[in-house]
Amino acid sequence: MSAVATDTEAYRARHRAWLAANLPARWRADNPDYQGPTLDEAKEWEAELHRQGFWGVAWPRDYGGHGLTLREHLVANQEIGRLPMPESFNSIGKELAGPIILAIATEEQKKRYIPAILEMREIWCQGFSEPEAGSDLAGLRTRAVRDGAAWRVTGQKIWTSGAHRAQRCLLLARTGSMESRHRGLSLFALKLDQPGVTIKPIRQMDGNAEFNEVFFDNALVEPEDALGEQERGWAAAVRVLEVERGTNRIYRAWRLEEELRHLLTVCRTDPALARIIENPHMVQRIAAVQVDIEVHKRMIEGVVEDLCAGASIGGRGSLIKQHWSDYHQRQAALAVEILERASYPPSPAVARAQQRFRTVYLRSRAETIYAGTTQIQLGIIADRILKLPREG
Amino acid sequence: MSDDPIREIAETATRAAAIAAGLDAAGAARRLGEDGLLGVLAPESVGGLGLPLSVAAAVVAATEAALVPLPVAEAVLAARLLAERHPEVAAAIVAGEGVVTVATAGAFTDEDGRCSGTVGRAPAGLAARWLIARTGNAGAAVLLDLRAEGVTIEEERGLDLERPPARIVARDAVATPLHDIAGFEADLLLLRAAGALGAAEHCLDRTIGHVSNRRQFGKPLVAFQGLRFELARQKLSLEGARAALAHALSLAGQDPRAEGIARLVARSACGDAAPAIIEAAIQLHGGMGFTWDLGLHRQLRRAREAAAALDAVAARAALAERLEQAWAA
Ligand SMILES: Cc1cc2nc3c(=O)[nH]c(=O)nc-3n(C[C@H](O)[C@H](O)[C@H](O)COP(=O)(O)OP(=O)(O)OC[C@H]3O[C@@H](n4cnc5c(N)ncnc54)[C@H](O)[C@@H]3O)c2cc1C
Numbered sequence: 001m002s003a004v005a006t007d008t009e010a011y012r013a014r015h016r017a018w019l020a021a022n023l024p025a026r027w028r029a030d031n032p033d034y035q036g037p038t039l040d041e042a043k044e045w046e047a048e049l050h051r052q053g054f055w056g057v058a059w060p061r062d063y064g065g066h067g068l069t070l071r072e073h074l075v076a077n078q079e080i081g082r083l084p085m086p087e088s089f090n091s092i093g094k095e096l097a098g099p100i101i102l103a104i105a106t107e108e109q110k111k112r113y114i115p116a117i118l119e120m121r122e123i124w125c126q127g128f129s130e131p132e133a134g135s136d137l138a139g140l141r142t143r144a145v146r147d148g149a150a151w152r153v154t155g156q157k158i159w160t161s162g163a164h165r166a167q168r169c170l171l172l173a174r175t176g177s178m179e180s181r182h183r184g185l186s187l188f189a190l191k192l193d194q195p196g197v198t199i200k201p202i203r204q205m206d207g208n209a210e211f212n213e214v215f216f217d218n219a220l221v222e223p224e225d226a227l228g229e230q231e232r233g234w235a236a237a238v239r240v241l242e243v244e245r246g247t248n249r250i251y252r253a254w255r256l257e258e259e260l261r262h263l264l265t266v267c268r269t270d271p272a273l274a275r276i277i278e279n280p281h282m283v284q285r286i287a288a289v290q291v292d293i294e295v296h297k298r299m300i301e302g303v304v305e306d307l308c309a310g311a312s313i314g315g316r317g318s319l320i321k322q323h324w325s326d327y328h329q330r331q332a333a334l335a336v337e338i339l340e341r342a343s344y345p346p347s348p349a350v351a352r353a354q355q356r357f358r359t360v361y362l363r364s365r366a367e368t369i370y371a372g373t374t375q376i377q378l379g380i381i382a383d384r385i386l387k388l389p390r391e392g
Numbered sequence: 393m394s395d396d397p398i399r400e401i402a403e404t405a406t407r408a409a410a411i412a413a414g415l416d417a418a419g420a421a422r423r424l425g426e427d428g429l430l431g432v433l434a435p436e437s438v439g440g441l442g443l444p445l446s447v448a449a450a451v452v453a454a455t456e457a458a459l460v461p462l463p464v465a466e467a468v469l470a471a472r473l474l475a476e477r478h479p480e481v482a483a484a485i486v487a488g489e490g491v492v493t494v495a496t497a498g499a500f501t502d503e504d505g506r507c508s509g510t511v512g513r514a515p516a517g518l519a520a521r522w523l524i525a526r527t528g529n530a531g532a533a534v535l536l537d538l539r540a541e542g543v544t545i546e547e548e549r550g551l552d553l554e555r556p557p558a559r560i561v562a563r564d565a566v567a568t569p570l571h572d573i574a575g576f577e578a579d580l581l582l583l584r585a586a587g588a589l590g591a592a593e594h595c596l597d598r599t600i601g602h603v604s605n606r607r608q609f610g611k612p613l614v615a616f617q618g619l620r621f622e623l624a625r626q627k628l629s630l631e632g633a634r635a636a637l638a639h640a641l642s643l644a645g646q647d648p649r650a651e652g653i654a655r656l657v658a659r660s661a662c663g664d665a666a667p668a669i670i671e672a673a674i675q676l677h678g679g680m681g682f683t684w685d686l687g688l689h690r691q692l693r694r695a696r697e698a699a700a701a702l703d704a705v706a707a708r709a710a711l712a713e714r715l716e717q718a719w720a721a
Binding site for chain 2 (some may be wrong): 026129132133134135136138158159202203204205208211236253279282285329333336338340341342345351354355358361365366368369370373374376378379
C-alpha cells in the first residue's frame with residue numbers, strides 16, 4: 001500500500017472511531033427510541049464535529065478550516081454517510097454560503113463569516129426563490145437600493161429553508177432594472193434579526209415547517225455585507241447552484257446506502273419480510289437500487305478528483321442531482337411498499353423503520369423540486385452539457 | 393334509475409363526497425347513507441340497491457378523490473357480505489348508522505365464537521362500530537362488535553391522515569364467525585384500485601388547472617412542450633389503468649378463470665399508475681406541491697397505501713405463471 005493510501009485509511013479510521021464513540025444513540029434514525037436533537041444540541045454537536053475535523057476540512061486554516069483537500073473532505077463525509085446521523089442544521093452555511101464566500105468575498109468578510117459558520121454562531125439560509133420566480137429565477141423582483149454606502153431591501157422570498165432559525169440570508173436581489181433580467185442581480189449577506197424582516201413558516205407535506213416566507217420591508221444591508229461585485233450576482237448564484245447540485249451533502253450516496261442497509265437489516269429480523277426480500281422479483285428491484293447507489297458514488301468520486309485537479313463543476317452537478325433525486329424516490333417507495341407487509345404487530349425495530357421510511361418517502365418528493373426541478377436539470381443537461389442547438 | 397346508473401350514481405357520489413369530506417367518519421357515513429351510496433352492492437332486503445361492482449367502483453372513486461374520512465369500499469362490501477346472515481348489521485351499515493372497518497394486518501384466534509389476539513391497520517378504527525378481521529384459518533374471519541367486552545382500540549401511525557389506522561386487541565371477546573371472505577378481500581382490492589385511480593384523476597385535473605395559470609419565463613407553464621409530454625404520459629397511464637380496471641370489474645362474478653387474470657392485470661396497472669400520477673401532480677406544482685396546505689399529499693398517502701395492498705410486483709409474478717392461460721382465454 002502506498003503512503004498516501006495508508007494515510008487516508010488512518011484518517012478514515014480516526015473519523016470512524018470518533019463517530020462510533022460519540023454519536024448519541026437516540027439521534028440514530030434506526031433506533032426504536034429515536035429522538036432527534038434540539039436546535040441547541042445540534043449547534044453544540046456540529047461545533048464539536050468541526051473541532052474534530054468533520055467540517056471545514058478543505059477550507060484554509062486562516063478562516064478556521066482544517067487546510068486539507070477535498071479528498072479528505074470526501075473521506076470524512078463517507079463516514080458521516082455510513083451512519084444514520086442527523087442532517088446538519090447549517091448545511092446552507094457550510095455547503096452553499098461557505099464555498100461562495102471563499103470564492104468571491106473580501107478577506108475581511110471571509111474572516112468574519114467563515115469561523116462563525118463553522119462554530120455554529122451563524123446559521124445561514126438561501127433567499128433565492130420568490131412567488132413569481134421559481135424555475136425562472138432571473139425573473140426575481142426583490143429589490144435592493146442604495147442608502148448611502150448601505151442597501152435597503154424590499155420584497156419577498158418563499159420556500160426559504162431554515163430561515164426561522166437562521167441569522168443570515170444569502171440573498172439574491174435586483175439592483176438593476178426588471179428588463180435587465182439576470183444581468184441586474186446582486187448577492188448579499190443580510191442579517192435577519194432586524195425590524196425590516198418578517199419570517200412566516202410554511203408547513204410541509206411531511207408535517208414539519210422547515211421552509212418559510214420571508215418578507216423584506218426596507219431591510220438594511222450594511223455596506224460590509226454586500227458580496228462580490230455589484231450586478232455580478234447571477235454568475236455567483238449560478239456557482240452556488242452548481243455547488244448545491246454537485247457537492248452539497250457529498251455524503252449522500254453513502255447515506256442512501258445506509259438507508260438500504262437499514263431496510264434490509266430490519267427485514268431480516270421479521271419472518272414475513274425476510275421472505276419478501278428473497279423473492280426473485282424483489283431481489284431485482286433491491287439490486288437495481290444498489291446499482292444506482294454505486295453509480296452515484298462513482299459520479300461523486302469523479303467530481304472530487306476533477307475538482308482536486310483544478311476543474312470546476314459546471315453543468316455536471318445537474319447530472320448528479322438528477323441521478324440521486326430520481327433513484328432515491330424509487331428507493332423510498334420500495335422501502336414503504338416492502339415494510340407495509342411486515343408481520344403484525346411489528347417489532348419496535350420494524351415499527352421504527354416503517355416510520356423512518358414513510359418520512360423519507362414523503363420528503364423525497366421535494367428532492368426533484370428544490371435546487372432546480374427535474375425539468376430544469378434536464379434543460380441544463382440539454383443546453384450546457386449536450387450543447388444542443390436551439391434551431392437547425 | 394336512469395339508463396346509465398353508473399353516471400347517475402357517480403354524480404350523486406361526487407356531490408355527497410364533497411359534503412362528507414368536511415365531516416367526521418360517523419357524519420360521513422350518515423351523509424353517504426342518506427343518499428343510498430353505502431348500499432349500492434347490498435340487496436334490497438337490507439335497504440340496498442343490489443347493483444354491480446362497477447357501480448361501487450364509481451362511488452369509491454368519488455369518495456377517494458374528495459378524501460372522505462370513511463372506509464367506503466369496506467362499507468359497501470361489508471353490507472353485501474353480511475346481508476344474508478347478519479341483516480341488522482348490514483342494514484345499519486347501509487343506512488350509515490355505524491362505521492365498519494377491516495383489519496388489514498394480523499389475525500385473531502377464534503375458539504367457539506370467542507376471539508383473542510392483536511390485529512391492526514384498520515382504517516378509521518377509532519371511529520368504527522364493527523370490525524372484520526381474519527382468523528388463523530384460511531379464508532375465515534370474524535365480525536366483531538367493537539363495543540364488546542374484552543376489546544381495546546388504540547391509534548397507530550400510518551400514512552392516511554383522514555382515516556388513521558387503529559390496532560385492536562381482543563381478549564376472549566364474543567365475535568361472529570364469517571366463513572369465506574376470500575371474495576370479499578379480492579373485491580376490496582379492486583375497489584381500492586378504483587379509489588386510487590379516482591384520486592389520481594382528480595389530482596391530474598388539478599395539475600392541469602395549475603400549470604395552465606402559472607406563468608414562468610414569460611408564458612404559461614403549459615406552453616412548454618416538455619411539460620405537455622409529461623401530462624400526456626400521465627393521461628396515458630391513467631387511461632390504460634382505467635381500461636384494465638373496467639375489464640376486471642365487468643367480469644366480476646362471471647367467469648372466475650378470466651376474472652383472475654383480469655384482476656391481476658388491473659392490480660398491476662392501477663398499483664403502478666395511481667401513485668405515480670399523484671407524485672407527478674406534486675412535482676408539477678413545484679414548491680407549492682410540497683406544502684401541507686395544498687393537500688395533494690393526502691391523496692398520495694392513501695394511494696401509496698392502496699398500491700402497497702395491490703402489490704403490483706406480486707400480481708405480475710402471478711400473471712407470469714399464467715400466461716398460457718391468459719392466451720387461451
Ligand atoms: C423542500 C424545499 C426547500 C426549498 N428550499 C429553498 C431555499 O432554501 N431557498 C430557495 O431559494 N428556494 C428553495 N426552494 C424552492 C425551489 O428552488 C423552487 O420550488 C423550485 O425552483 C421550483 O420553483 P417553483 O416552486 O416556483 O415552481 P415552478 O417554477 O412554478 O414550476 C412548476 C413546475 O413546472 C415545471 N417547469 C417549470 N419550467 C418549465 C419548463 N420550462 N419546461 C417544463 N417544465 C417546467 C417545474 O419543473 C415544476 O414541475 C425549496 C423548495 C422545496 C420544495
